Amino acid sequence: MSLSKAEQRQIENEMIFRRINEKVGSELDALDEMHREDGNEHLVRDEDFLLRFKCECSDENCDVRIPLRLSEYIKNHVDRDTFIVITDHQVDQIEKIMKQENGYIVVRKNNSTPEPNDTLKITSIDNS
């Protein structure tokens, strides 16, 4: 099965949104690191810190935020073919629902598509 141009575009949008979310995650990691260096341990986020992640649906104009703990976000993104979208923002033609959570769903692409440009990974702090 091959993808139409429109479908390809939708998938790329989702990847771009996910990348924005991952960037937020890695910048927060850097911020935590700064707090540690400054001796302000109390400012370091814990795992339950609630973030407002961008909906990773294929609509480029979607501006919905999903309140989600960073730990949940990471857990649901172990697989690079999955995306987190708000309920009802999934597109049946390009993805299927893997998991229905409270307020959001995890979808998986029917086709895997190479990610546009470079890949940002969620970085964990390396104190060595």
Ligand SMILES: [Zn+2]
């Ligand atoms: Zn959306």
